[in-house]
Amino acid sequence: MATRNDPNLPFEAQQIRVSTDSSWELNGITSVLTNLRVLLIISGGIAAYKSLELIRGLRAGGAHVRPILTKGGAQFVTPLSVASLACEKVHSELYSLTDESKIDHIRLAREVDLVVVAPATADILAKMANGIADDLATTVLLATDRPILVAPAMNSRMWDNAATRRNLAHLQGDGVMTVGPAHGELAEGEIGLGRMAEPAQILAAIDNALGGPLLGLCAIVTSGPTHEPIDPVRYIANRSSGKQGHAIAGACARLGAAVTLVSGPTAEADPPGVAMVRVETARDMLAACLEALPADVAICAAAVSDWRPAEARAQKIKKDKSGAAAAPADLKLVENPDILAALAAHENERPRLVIGFAAETDDVVAYAQSKLVTKGCDWILANDVSPETGTFGSNHNKVHLISVAADGQSGDAATVEEWAYASKLDVAARLAQRIAYTLGSAA
């Protein structure tokens, strides 16, 4: 229950307390909510009254709630009730000088762990999908780099409208998470799909989004090929698509890890919720991985070019014009650094678990076992990339997981597990689960 100590003081100076609400049934999700900093955006819909209940639930679980109330939202709930329940000042104005001097919209957008939009009207979803920033809420949504969860609430016709469907698909593709809407009685007395999810469901969605078994752990994933320049127009590359590495980064992020994905050039979309570092060469990839340390786990799925031209020419190399059978340019190659081996041998910041891949065309398991030894890593996922398997570029993979045996031995004494032929997404999910299990039991 809110109590004010002196109603004559300016709002920010007042001591507002809300007692922990024992009536909230949190069903074991309190650990995710403890100290979680939530930016709650309340936009204009009748469901805004349920957001007051959501604030109570978040606070009961130990979360800090920083509220933004849009102009529309303020038609349905008052700033006073929101502030009283959140124990925080309500932010509404983009151009408020007092706000700008104390906390600008960029800090509002970043100094949180999660942004929740509840209720999310069709209007705010449309603005988010199109990058429109015309008030405080939409500006913060555009500026944030934190996970966003939206709880749509609107009339069922608006929900079914092709524009809303497009906007939502767009947002989901950008990694925005959604909860609801539910089927039921709507504001206008109609029955249909459009009711905002109940506060308890929103809390469960937060738990789902942030409560994964890799929560609090950092992962570095390498992915894709590298491009090693010969001259300004030519380079050495390979057939890696980046599908497996990107899928692994996404799977680890879904389980709650803070993932840095260091990727060579690929056509793959950025997995939601990962920090992307785009590189071209093996040397840049190594530098980016070292920069991303410390980490709990490193997964090297990139197909790093083993060699690079000794010299990348500043001008395009021209054909010898002296005769029809022009001699090919003489290309001298030098070896690239081994990123996996460098991470596994790192003196001060070796990740607890270092995982490599072995791309082989023959003797897959035997070669992979020897790589486990030479590279000094803990696990190797061996995959057959011979042309008949079509692994490169395909959506499927067949792997063996080879790990150092419990006695610390590798090579022949290592454990070899054959995984069934599966989609690269499934391989990634299984690997992420295994990492969570291993790091969890070692903690």
Ligand code: CTP
């Ligand atoms: N790797 C790396 N840096 C390199 C080469 C490879 O980090 N310069 C990593 C890959 O990301 C993969 C593992 O080492 O996790 C094995 O890569 P692979 O291409 O199968 O083997 P190579 O080390 O290149 O050996 P070879 O070409 O002889 O098979």
